[in-house]
């Protein structure tokens with residue numbers, strides 16, 4: 073997996089650092105002047121910060137792979153708090169703090185500053201931030217960094233992004249960066265690439281084995297790369313809304329899903345947020361985001377108007393109305409009941425579709441390739457049904473839960489996973505341009521389920537929180 077770095081090594085000096093410890097910490101005298109005992113860093117605030125249950129993203133990649141650039145875009149789109157470890161260290165140097173000259177030398181040499189320093193800086197920033205979603209850029213650089221963070225902060229990242237970039241490209245970008253950095257020169261870059269390979273790749277490997285790594289090919293324009301990053305956070309429930317905000321059918325479900333596909337399922341461990349405001353919880357269970365203030369009559373007309381308004385916020389309003397209009401007396405003007413009904417209607421339709429696909433495939437005279445595609449579809453539908461069931465169950469137990477935001481985020485993730493499964497099936501059919509009648513029927517029914525799922529997700533996204 074990591075061959076690429078090694079095989080593209082002509083720009084790297086062949087001389088290895090004298091020892092990994094040396095590469096990691098610089099020199100022992102400096103290191104020993106920091107206490108390595110945990111209690112020195114565990115301040116009173118640590119426990120409460122952990123209790124905030126923040127969403128933590130580590131952003132990794134070699135020097136110049138585009139971490140900072142993509143972090144900026146993530147901040148703009150998803151509102152994370154961006155903490156660049158390198159930037160925090162440079163600020164520390166500029167403020168002439170204790171050990172500033174050792175830090176400067178370490179950075180000039182492309183080595184790694186002791187974990188105690190970096191973790192303390194990160195910890196201070198996180199604890200003093202109002203945000204609960206963090207992008208920690210350029211950290212952890214070593215296994216030692218990783219362990220120190222986990223031990224001292226007491227948390228693990230939810231997601232780890234890895235910008236995978238060929239060395240030649242990284243070198244080119246660093247040398248063109250032009251930010252006056254002491255380490256943006258060919259000699260230091262060569263050393264940093266070596267340190268990256270020896271010390272950072274094991275960290276990346278560690279998170280890969282733990283299923284937390286999202287590897288992104290960092291070659292392409294900044295925007296192209298961001299389009300690969302976007303779905304990672306969309307699937308976490310952070311910004312599904314943007315795709316569903318438009319009422320026009322011209323926003324195609326498929327184009328939206330293109331990006332989501334690689335990442336939706338089991339993508340991120342979503343976090344609970346105990347700071348979720350009590351007033352918002354109240355709102356969720358009482359008032360309706362779709363209720364028109366002018367319609368106060370508690371009549372079937374009110375309920376129908378409510379449904380129409382709600383359906384207008386989905387990608388497929390007509391389908392939304394058709395599928396839910398017989399439930400207006402149950403839904404009334406309650407957003408939660410509306411979402412619940414939309415989900416149960418989708419689940420029922422998905423279960424029927426699954427059976428239909430199985431029967432159609434048995435009855436049809438399918439080629440081996442077609443049968444293979446259909447079998448994949450049956451499997452995908454099975455997964456999708458599991459996700460929808462899980463979502464419906466969680467939605468049913470929201471009332472009284474202490475973790476409403478956590479649950480709603482989970483539901484969004486599961487539903488996006490369901491949607492992904494459904495479109496993976498139809499894409500399988502489309503990609504092979506199969507014209508068989510049976511296959512066409514299968515495709516049509518599954519597209520219908522995907523549209524219902526999309527609508528249910530859009531309604532969920534409109535919940536007032």
Ligand SMILES: Nc1ncnc2c1ncn2[C@@H]1O[C@H](COP(=O)(O)OP(=O)(O)O)[C@@H](O)[C@H]1O
Nearest residue numbers: 135136137138139140141245248249292293294
């Ligand atoms: N996709 C890209 N294509 C070309 N240049 C890029 C791209 N992404 C970033 N850059 C440029 O490369 C340099 C390094 O990017 P930066 O985000 O600082 O990387 P890192 O934080 O990983 O060191 C910057 O000058 C940046 O403008």
Ligand SMILES: O=c1ccn([C@@H]2O[C@H](COP(=O)(O)OP(=O)(O)O)[C@@H](O)[C@H]2O)c(=O)[nH]1
Nearest residue numbers: 135136157158159179182183184185210211
């Ligand atoms: O956790 C960290 C992050 C950075 N650095 C030092 O700071 C330099 C610059 O890091 P930065 O992340 O800013 O560089 P980039 O990868 O963005 O080029 C690194 O080479 C290291 O010397 C460090 O010691 N520990």
